[in-house]
Amino acid sequence: MTDPYKNTLDIAHNHAAKYLQHIEKQDVFPSAFAVDALCVFDQPLADVGASDTDTLDMLHDIGSKATVASMGGRYFGFVVGGAVPAAVGANWIATAWDQSPSSDMNSPVGTKLEAIAGRWLLDLFSLPENCGVGMTTGATMANFTALAAARSRLLQKAGWDVEADGLYGAPEIKVIVSDEVHVTLLKALSMLGFGKKRVTRVATDENGAMRLADLPELDALTLVCTQAGNVNSGAIDPIGEIVKKAAKTKAWVHVDGAFGLWGKVSKTYKSLLEGVEQADSFATDGHKWLNTPYDCGIVMCRDAAALHSAMATTAPYFKTDGMNAPKDMVPEFSRRARGVEVWAALRSFGRQGLEAMIDRCCAHAKTFETGLKDIGFEVMNEVVLNQVVATIGTPEQLSEIRQHVERSGICWFGPTVWKGKNAIRISVSSWRTSHDDVVQSLAAIKAAKMAVIGA
C-alpha cells in the first residue's frame, strides 16, 4: 500500500521551507495585490474533493504571499515573536503524532513533555517546583485560568464553593486592576463573572506602572491583578512591594506577565522583577517572547490545589489522576500538545541562549530609541524592556509615516495611543532580529519621515 502521507508531507515541507528561505525578502506587510489575490479562495465547497497537491499548492501560491512576515527579523507589530526552528520542527512532529495531552491515558509523551517544560519554566522564573502549571491558547486564557483559581481559593476560605454554587449569593471579592490593565485581563474578569467595570482601578505613573501609594486597602477577599510588561511601554508594576502588602492580609496577587515575565531570565533585567516570584499566580505566553509557534500560553499557580479545584473534571472513563492530568489544570479537555514545542524551544535555547535572546531584543529596543530620537521622534516611554513608544508631527503625519513604511515592505509596527497622544509602538520580540534589521528599519522610518514631514 502506498503511504497516504508521504507525498503530501514532502510537498508541505517543500513549500514551508521555501517560504522561510524567502522570508527576509518578502514585504513585511503583504502588498494590497497579495491581499486582493486572497479572493481566489472564495469558492463554494466542491462536491468532489481536491487533491492534496492542489490544496497545498494553492495555500503556498496564494496564501504565503498574504502573510505578515513575522517569522522574519523586521516585524515589530503588537508583541509578536517568531518561532525558533526547533519549535517549528517539534510542532510538525507533534502534528504528525496528533496527540491530545488530556492525561497520560491519551498521550504519555504529550503529558510527559508538558510536565518537563513546566518544571523548566518554574525554575527559570524562580518559582517553587510544586506550583501548578497549565498550558493554554495564550495569555488571555492563562489569565482566565489563574483568576479562576484565585476566585476558587478566596471564596473557599470565606466558606463558599464557587465551582458548585456559582457566584450568585457569594461573598464579594474586591478586584483591583491598574488604569493600564490589558484588555484581555478585563475580558477574563468578565468571563469569570467579576465584571469589567466592577473593579477598583489604580492610577499609574509616567511609564504606565501601578502607583503603589494609590493601592487601596487589601483584605482576605481582595484579588490584585498586577502586570509585568505594559503592552505599550513594557513597564512593570511594583509587584514585589504589592506582594509584601498582600501577604499581611492574605489577598491574592496575580501577575499578567504575558511577555514581561521573561525579563526574569536575564541577569540584566531581573532586578526589575524582584519579588515577583512571591505572587500567587502568573500568566505568560510562549508564542510571544519564548518564540514558540502559535498558540501557546502558560499559567502558573503557587497554590496548585486551587488551580486543580477550579479546573478539575471527573468522568468514569478517565482515571482520577490528582494534579497530573493536564485536563484538570486548564479549561480545555482536548487540545493540542503545545508542551512539546515549549520543551523543544527551551531545550534548543538552553539557559544562556534564552538569556542572550532576551537581552538582545532589549538592546535592539534601545537602538530603536536612540535612532528614532536622531530622526526627530519623541520617545515617549522609558525603554525598560523590549518596547518603544514614539511620536512625531501631527496624528495625520504620523499615520502617513506608518503607511509609508508599511508600503516600503522593509518593516512593520503598529499604531497606538499613549498618554492621550497618537504614537507608534515597536516591540522587539523575535529571536531572529539582528542589529542590521534594526538599522534597515530605522533607515526606512527616516525615509518615510523625510517624505512626509521633510528634513
Ligand SMILES: *Cc1c(COP(=O)(O)O)cnc(C)c1O
Ligand atoms: C499579549 C498580552 C495578553 C494577551 O495574550 P494572548 O496571548 O494574545 O492571549 C495579555 N496581557 C498582556 C500584558 C499582553 O501583552
